[in-house]
Amino acid sequence: MDDNPDIENELPERAYEMDANLVDNVLSFIETQDKNGLVTLFDQYHAADIADLFEQIDPTSRSALIQLWGKEIDGEVFAEMDEGLSGELIEEMSDELVSQVLKDLETDDVVDLVEDLEKSEQNRVIEVLDTTDQIAVLNSLKYPEGTAGRLMARELVMAPTHWSVGQAIDNLRKSKTLPQQFYDIIVIDPMSKPIGKIALSTLLRAQRSTQLVELIDEEFRTIPVLQSQEDVAYAFNQYNMVSAPVVDEENRLVGVITMDDAMEVLGDEADEDIKLLAGVGDESLTDTILVTVRQRFPWLGLNLITSIFASIVIAQFSSTIEAIVALAVLMPIVASMGGNAGTQTLTVAVRALATKDLTSANALRVIRREALVGLLNGLIFAIIIGFIGYYWYGFPMLGIVLAVAMILNLLMAGLAGILVPLVLDKFNLDPALGSSALVTTFTDVIGFFAFLGLAAAILL
Template sequence: MTEMTDAPDAEDLAPPSLDDDNRLTDEFVRLVSEAVDDGDNNLAQELVNPLHNADIADLFELIDEDERAPLAGVLGDLVSADVLAEMNEHVREDLIEVLEPGQIADLTEQLETDDAVAIIEDLDEGEQQAVLAELEPEDRAAIESALTYAEESAGRIMQRDLVAVPEHMNVGQLIDYLREHGDLTTEFWEVYVVDPSHKPVGTCQLSWILRVPRDIAVADIMKREQTLIPVDMDQEEVALRFQKYNLISAAVVNEDGRLIGMITVDDILHIVEDEASEDVLLLSGAGEGDINEPIRDSYKARVRWLIANLATAMVASFVISIFGAAIEQMVALAVLMPIVASIGGNAGTQTMAVSVRALAMNELTRSNTRRIIVREFRIAILNGGTIAILIGIGTALVFANPILGGVIALAMLINIVVAGFAGIFVPVMLERLKQDPALASSVFVTMITDTMGFLAFLGLAVASGLVGF
């Protein structure tokens, strides 16, 4: 008689879903993709069901673009509102395109206001209106109000759901209020205390509320000093406030000083990552740098900076053309020119990166600009002197020409010092002109270092009598 055994379930068949770095494994992604292609919906759901919302969002980013809509159809309710909130915006746009306005509305109603706004703001105006029409009046009013604020402002990222109480309450009344009102938000770290005009006058952390007797007045335990966030403040500045004052959450106030929302540290973590990535990518002219960004958008973002670099490179080429006759007299000049320009460019990039970061972190301000310029100038002299000695000695030995070694050494020193100055001067000037220092600094710094490098080297070669002009 044959013994019957249970069929293996998905857990027995599936490879580990996450590797040692907490990333979805190639084998797991392939198995889910094959299950969808084979029409084995049950297996696909069983495989994905144990995953965290963030890992499900990662799964959609890892599979091919044409597989995302079929996978969403197979997973059904597993593609929850929280999964959409965790998803890359370009991937999310692909999925939202196949959803009806009513479905999008159902999903956004399950989210905090800031996450719902992040989804709806990416829709076309017509689609926005269709989705908003499907929302409950209260939710629609909150989202429409948030959309009136500028992008990347505190108003866009704040949550409307918070707990605010009058200061005449005692701790017992506050606890009873929290227990009896089931419609209050369930995720908060502190209670905001407001005056009759709904202006915040203090905050109470939950730990304080839980550790004092019921008859103690809220006004006696609340912290009156608090960091208030203006609703129109840029999100990068908000992140700096959280970092500087070690905040877990902060109240958002309108122009009249009335409490209208709060921002929590989990939202700030995303902002810090986004802003840091944005500055790095802007320095390279790579646009958003998102691997899920449409090819056309990536092309448009990158090509304009390449064209700008082409224009600035022509300035350096013009300088070389002036000394064309001198270069023909000594081939060594052509051999050594790229070294001068390259080292100068790297030195300028180092200083520029430090300057852009310092400006972004509010570490470089009008009050200390002169001191920082002097500091970078001294560093440039030390770096320039070290590299000049090395390249000078090496050139003199290789080409058996001490004068040529001295020329390239002095040119290198000049170019590195100029590069250090340009690396801080250009970002500071752009910031003073209300331009993003990360956006255009690299173009100008590269032009300055290349042009000065060629001009210094070739000019000194002519001045020293190495070649005629």
């Protein structure tokens, strides 16, 4: 019973949030150059939390922290860090410190760490590795970025088809080169081709005399080494896989991908979609101000160009606006509603494409659906905005013009929101990339043109 208060303390309202105390303590250890205090404190935290700490403090403190930590440095922390940041820190570290970092890491983590470095810096880091690891890392780097070849680990647990459960377990006990954690044994034929896998939980429950082939999991999928990491993540998520063997063009086993890697990719991909839709690149809070300005500039520039398009449309109706200023007051409503409706459809479409729920098999049905949704919402809001326009300026025809423009724009918004990502996807472009700007330009242009054009035709 008296455990209760303790448990309450372990359950803060915000679980897992970096505590400000940790940050303060680390900063004061840096100030007093208290290395022992720092090492003792860090011992109580997971590498991922220390990586987060690095992301939370300013660049000067980061360098000072690396210096103070020195040879006690934990390489795992760099594997957990945002890639841009780990690269920056590696660049300012001595060869000695770099080798300290690398010796804690498995080769797939080293690949992750060096792949974004500049060529000369990459070479410096790789030279610090011992020869076996050098070869493994250089081999992985031969595969294109973003493929299974870069994700996979080369530490494998495999067994030939003719072994029994007992032989497999005895060999596991003897082996000295196993990965830290593994979940399956891959069964291979004499040509090194994987023919199935056995979950450790199955292996443990079987009798020692059972033959491995009898236990093979029938739901067995291999990952081609050149498959994109999005597809790898999709497969893990879709088929609830914990690990999967990676094979080369000749179907020979070359590596293994585990769920933690796939989970990271899955998170990254969703993150990328969100950010691309909002017109931000692969940016993080640790980027400097100038880097951020430079990253956001092209998207704002694109938006400037597209909004100038909309202005050119408005400019064609200058004399109409001069005659009825109410049009200038009301026109942003039509454009804004269209932009919003278009973004709704676009977002649903981009996510459905990412999860492969939207395919050529149902595209036509979805297009029709979005057009109808746009039309129906257009009708509803046409009635509302029609009355508002009428009462605001006491001018029934203005209400009717607003209403008709609203219907047209929401219908077109629905169509643009679904067609733009489908067309981008058809041409193998990322449907999230720039589609937001395209759709809102379209709805702005249609919105202003429909409203002002109708006004010019009917009201003047």
